[in-house]
Amino acid sequence: MEKNKVMLVDGMALLFRAYYSTAMSGYFRINSKGVPTNAVHGFVKHLFTAMDHFKPSHVICCWDMGSTTFRTEMYPDYKANRDAPPVELVPQFDLVKEVTNSLNIPNIGLQGYEADDCIGTLTTHFEQEAEVLILTGDQDILQLLRDNVSVVLLQKGYGNYKVYTHDTFLEEKGITPRQIIDLKALMGDSSDNYPGVKGIGEKTALKLLYAHGSVEGILQNISTLTKSQREKIERDVDNLHLSRKLAEIYCQVDVTCSIHEAAITIDRAVMEAKFNEVELGNVAQLIAK
Structure with a gap:
């Protein structure tokens, strides 16, 4: 029996990357309800492209749940240099989770923790029973690399990745991921x-x-x-x-997701209904491969 391959997705990393790649040219893809969808459209494209490339059997999306976390309680200036998210991106935070939900992909996040902490927790949970791939643009997550855990870093454009294993990281950097x-x-x-x-x-x-x-x-x-x-x-x-x-990424967040819930079971009709409602255009064709 083939071993399960779980892809843990850093949702915010994909969403922000997708937003800025088009927003720089002033392209926000406003739908007929007046809601920008450029970030959601790019997020889905990144997600489908990675799923097609790495062929996971299971997918989970992890999210930041606001800017207040246990780290800001420990150190109020933590990430205090970050600008507020652009006004065109704000309505897409909830919208992207609705779209992910329509793909039957679990959305995981908990107030007080970052997506990285949820990813770390789920990595610990799944690494014994599955190969774990973490999809992100954030190098901080490389500390989670272990024998059965790889990190896929998004590069410029779609479908371009730098993949790290524990050994390739050690070879390149001269230090262990930890x-x-x-x-x-x-x-x-x-x-x-x-x-x-x-x-x-x-x-x-x-x-x-x-x-x-x-x-x-x-x-x-x-x-x-x-x-x-x-x-x-x-x-x-x-x-x-x-x-x-x-x-240090905290790996004991009170979040859980069973391997069964994470199995890829996309209902084409549900997905297309949501994509039509949001007016995402032809993104659905990407999953037809």
Whole structure:
């Protein structure tokens, strides 16, 4: 019997990518109800193209549920540098879930957690019984790579991917996927807006991890560091620990989805009725392959 292949989709990553690829040229695909659909249209195209390419047996979509999470409680400035979503995108947040629902694909998300945390939790849940593929554009999720877990990073356009396994990541980066958490703890993350250790960049952080393995290893051997490295870390040790907590994907979110619920069972009539209602045009043809 062929092993199940579960594709966990970072819904927001696909939706935002689809939105910006057309919005840059001012193309929002407004339907007759006055609702923009450019992001939803592109999302479906990304989803169907990936399903056709990787041939999963099961698919689940994970979503962020608002900007307030346990990380913003821990550090109020977390992602505070992000602009509010564009006005044309806002009505598409609910619409995309309706469309996903019409494909009989489960929508998973929980207030207080990010899509990444839901993906991490479901990865832990499924990796023993299935091959897991994570579809995203976000490199943070590479920390979840394990023997039975691959990450598919969307590249420019449709159908272009960079696929990482645990071993290819280790070969390319020289650190294990789990060490991404320690790397980000040391150097911070300007995109997610948390500090790390001031004055330590990627080069130094990697050097320290090659030598000592982890944040704990570095702190245990702090006397062997250069005077400058030691002073920076000692001065910013609280931020180091905080940044590590912010960087780590939480894999014990109270979400669940059975393998049975995630099986691909698209009802063509239901899908086409929804696509016609939303006026998504000929996207449905993409699944006819």
